[in-house]
Amino acid sequence: MDRIVLRRRGDVVEAWRCTGDATAAEVTRLPSDELPGWVRERERTPVRWVWDDTTRWYPALLDAGVRVERCTDLRLTHAVLRRSPFVDQWPLAGEDTPGWDDLQPVTTAEHALFPLADPADRLDPVAEHDRQQAALAASAERGRLALLLAAESSGALVAAEMTHAGLPWRADVHERLLTDALGPRPPAGVRPPVLERLAGEVRAALGAPGLNPDSAVELLRALQAAGLPVDDTRQWTLEQVDHAVVAPLLEYKKLARLLSAHGWSWLETWVRDGRFRSAFLPGGVVTGRWSAQGGGALSVPVAVRPAAVADDGWQLVVADVAQLEPRVLAGMSGDAAMAEAARSADLYQGMVAGGAVATRAEAKLGMLGAMYGGTRGESGRMLPRLARRYPRAIELVEEAARAGERGAVVSTLLGRGSPLPTGAWAQRGADLGEPPDDDGPREDRDRARRAWGRFTRNFVVQGTGAEWALCWLADLRNRLWRLGGGTPAQRPHLVFFLHDEVVVHTPEHLAADVTREVRAAAVTAGRLLFGGFPVDFPLDVAVVRSWADAG
DNA sequence: ATACAAGGCGCC
DNA sequence: AAAGGGCGCCTTGTAT
Structure with a gap:
């Protein structure tokens, strides 16, 4: 060629x-x-x-x-x-x-x-x-x-x-959603009516008339002054507390987030001519995952997905892989027992059926811990059992963690290398002498070392997962083109990709063909990466008018 | 006036 | 006491 x-x-x-x-x-x-x-x-x-x-x-x-x-x-x-x-x-x-x-x-x-x-x-x-x-x-x-x-x-x-x-986006649907949640759009610099009412309830519950609930510093002081046993203002922390302020405050936080991240100004900035426009950047993350620039395209919250609607006469085909990363780990480690569990549509349920753990929740917690480096609590307690049943898979991530702690480079299945650690703990000879002054005491160095081990542990799995997804996308792109359909504007085309999920915008009459090709491309990706090794990548596929109707 | 860190939360 | 990986981006608050 x-x-x-x-x-x-x-x-x-x-x-x-x-x-x-x-x-x-x-x-x-x-x-x-x-x-x-x-x-x-x-x-x-x-x-x-x-x-x-x-x-x-x-x-x-x-x-x-x-x-x-x-x-x-x-x-x-x-x-x-x-x-x-x-x-x-x-x-x-x-x-x-x-x-x-x-x-x-x-x-x-x-x-x-x-x-x-x-x-x-x-x-x-x-x-x-x-x-x-x-x-x-x-x-x-x-x-x-x-x-x-x-x-x-x-x-x-x-x-x-x-x-x-661009991703098909109905500004009118989005605006209706905002008005329903927040009330009519206020002038610039003014809180929408619903937020103003909730702010009042928060101030009253705390006895803090001048409080600005958008300020984490002010809010924390007011919560503590009212006797709440909290050290931060996170949602999870607040949910643990029994106090009249909690309900209106959580509601305030949720709606304030909607307003600032995906409110009217987001709509004006990022949606034009019925399309949400942002730039996708392949290789934007060290692991090989994509990043995106503009409008937070990789974190479109569920709350605004109803506004992602196919054009008239078109459909969205939304497909995602169930448990991509544990499946990838099974394939790259050649762990036959884990691949057997992965033959089920639900890998975690497959692990229960295989006798490794008692419940699906344990399987999920244990695998997330193995891939992210969780050592605490139930996640850490699962590890020895997983290691007995799935020795090759667990050894692969454990070795990646040890390599990271040594300051060594690890790589994905296809050969993408991890960056070298930059901390002073990793410099040549750091083990030999006293810790440098600027690197803190031994505990700090050990903490940094373990943190890097968690990064390299996750790198090999996340990065190989990104490679599977790239192969899936590449093959799907070719398959969609071969479906034909006339001019480029009349053909099925990819409009969104997020790590293990794709959205295809397609004329209605081709939706069934697109569904077939999305599944076929997943099979191709598995073969490209793992050859004949039998690990499945089952997809959840939905043909919908609105993204919100999928899954 | 501008730049950056922190706190927080959305997605996987 | 710390505690699971990767991002983008919003507001606040402080530094320059």
Whole structure:
């Protein structure tokens, strides 16, 4: 397959076509505004586009109605290769390396207008691509790394397409929801009526007439002055207390949160033309999970999901994986007993059936503790029993924790490496002498060490889970495209992704096909990561008008 | 005026 | 006494 490296030089785009012989590249130069038409033409035959960063190229193509099938996103692949313990770093070394290390995605809406001095323009994607290919070829784990790089790049395309499409959002539904909960929209700087009434009830219950319940400091003082035994003002803490202030205060906090995080100003800022618009950023988290920028797209609360409604004649297909991370752990550790439990639609129930624990609640608590590092209480007490029944799975996370405590790097199944610890406890020779003055006493160092162990313990599972999800997304994207449906605007398309959940916006008549493809893509992802090892990834799939009606 | 930390809470 | 991982983002409160 042809690879075409795109390089921007002023108003001109250079397209370097590589046919496998690195010395015989054929270069085409064309004005930027002719690029979309040229790309569309080239897409008639299989081609992989190689560019510095998808966020710098793809939005303009999508605006012009041009979709590409595959790409290599050098920014993302560089980041993976630079940190992978399976990659020798010397083939990646070049003058440009710090520039690639520091390259940031572009997330402004004005993607057509590049900043005057985009640091990307000083980088040479042709040279970087050669370096990356050399580094990959020299790796003993080139197979799994190649899969990771392909999945990461494919994720970049999905993210750009989702960002372009936006999540269908009914501002009128959202506004009605706000008015029902808070009362009519007040002028700026004034509390909505319902909040003002609740604030009054809180002040009366505490005998604190001037209290601003939005101030945690003031509120804590007032609660303590009224004799409540609390050291913070968290919801969980307040629920433990029996006092007349608790009910109105919890209600106030809930509604104040709705107002500030997803109220009228959120609507004005993030919803335009019936779409919630925010930027999805693949690789935004060290573990490989995505992050999002704008509007808190990765934490859309259940309370406002009724406003996510499919267009007329369309449906939302909402799919999520049940217990992704324990299933991933079963697969990556090759733990046959845990895989057996994972053959059930409910993995935790499968663990009960397998005789490891007595109740589903114990199974869940124990697994969360094993994956997050919980040692306290019931979660910690479950661990020995889990370790007896699922020795390979538990040993994998325990070893990841020990490695982290040593200051070592751990990696995901496909080879994404964890960052090096930065604390003074982890510096070379830290064990040998007295603790440095700036690193506190021994207990502090041990605490930091254990905290890093919990991070690396979770890294291997969360990161491999993110890899499964990337493979799922990538395959689903291809499957959705093959369903057809006419112009890009008439086809089923991904509109949302959150770690283990996707939402597809589809014309009604294709909803059943989309459901089938979402499930098939999950099977593909499992095979890609774990080959023939029998671990299932069952999905909950719902075809709904509104996101709130799923699950 | 602006920047940042803390407290808090939403999502997985 | 501390206590499960990863995020984004809001307001308040303080520092510069």
